[in-house]
Amino acid sequence: MGVKLRPIALLFSVSLALTGCVTTDGRPVDESRAVVDYMNLAIGYLKGGYSERAIKPLERALEIEPDSAHVHGTLGIAYQRQGEDQLAEKAFDRALVIDPGASDIRNNFGAFLLSRNRFQDAYHQFELASKDVAYSQRSRTFENMGVVALRMERSSLAIENFTRALRLNSNLPKANLELAAIYKDQGNLYKGWQHYQAFDEATEQSARSLLLGIELATANQAQGKAASYALRLERLYPGSEELKQYRSRLDHE
Template sequence: MGVKLKPAALLLALSMGLTGCVSTSVGKVPVNQDKAVSDYMNLAKGYVQGGYAEKAVKPLERALQIEPRSADVYGLLGMVYQIQSEAALAEKSFKTALSYNSDASDVRNNYGAFLFSQGRLSEAYRQFELASQDLSYPSRSRTFENMGIVALRQGKQSLATQHFEKALRLNSSLARANLELADIYFNQGNNRKSWQFYQSFIGLSQQDAKSLWLGIQLARSSGEKDKAASYALQLERLYPGSKELKEYRSRVGYEY
């Protein structure tokens, strides 16, 4: 996740999964109890999204009193503990969730994100790979994007390219995959393909320091000095302490 990888960039569980993580629990509970479990989970999600992760544990514990074998609840509990930097409890919760429902691809994807954040790249890759095999998983494209990020961290650029391109075939609106491919192709000297992916990226996401620096280099190589200057000004204004700005100043200077 030329690649600026941060664990947080891979944590779909934290940035997206809290509003869309649904797995199937083992066994059935009465409708009214099922609603209670759902309500407790929504309450926990609300606490997390509001920045009160410490309050999210209690409603999840209450949900488990109603449905003690819920993969949904344990999966969310794993994310809550991860936010709290309780790594051992997070891993235990993810593993418990998967022991109750090994087909919970969302939980498996989120567990992979957790493993990535711990620097356990091979294990993370395996979890994403397993989740990617679920053809009915609505976020299957994300698993390929995540595998691409892990592959980049492992120095496997060719494999990363394959994963990012697969991710975009499934979902062309993945900003990260577009940006990483733009970066990969630029470093390979394929400015035409790089520019195509870069244009897709800026249509999907706000610019960050990494993307602005790439944009400067792409525009410069294409002779578009005005566009390069515009990106440079944004980099100066929005990211004054970034390593990308330092690199820009050292390599390009103020020629724009």
């Protein structure tokens, strides 16, 4: 059995972890242990931001375990971080040839394609991963599909995917924030406010989210909340474009 690397959480925060492996094919236990050690070393480098140092231990791991999908998938991430797009895509492709059912690798490949603005290709990879009902990060995959749909300016498809994501995991800040923004733009201010409040309870605010909060709170007669968001926008993001927009609107009221 090949060494398995747990899913890397996407879209925009990356965590790496390694699970052990018990050999069942007659290979020496210390050989498998060496692969685990090389993987741990590579993951440590990736976590520390030293992607160039991760390549060598991954190559050593592949000398021992040449058909490990998760070693190839991790190599893809290392190359991606170095901006080596062709090598990254080759590594991801090789990983998925070895294990087409590796939904975590497919999700990571989708994130790589999205980062290169290859929206249709990214959506396809996320869609394939989303069909795996046993995938522990399936909700994130639907969330990723919603992000891609937004980038393709397909708001109805984005709503569908963000809603699917929240059915699986109601505590997804990105999905709630984007739904709040979509519904606000569509004039459904109450539904937008519901999603915004779910977002507000789950994560820290950005300048963009605070401005959206001011607009939705004001529209829903939650003046205290609107004032609180405005104060935080002033304090936390004094030079932001969002604060300029907010002040400009005040001047015209």
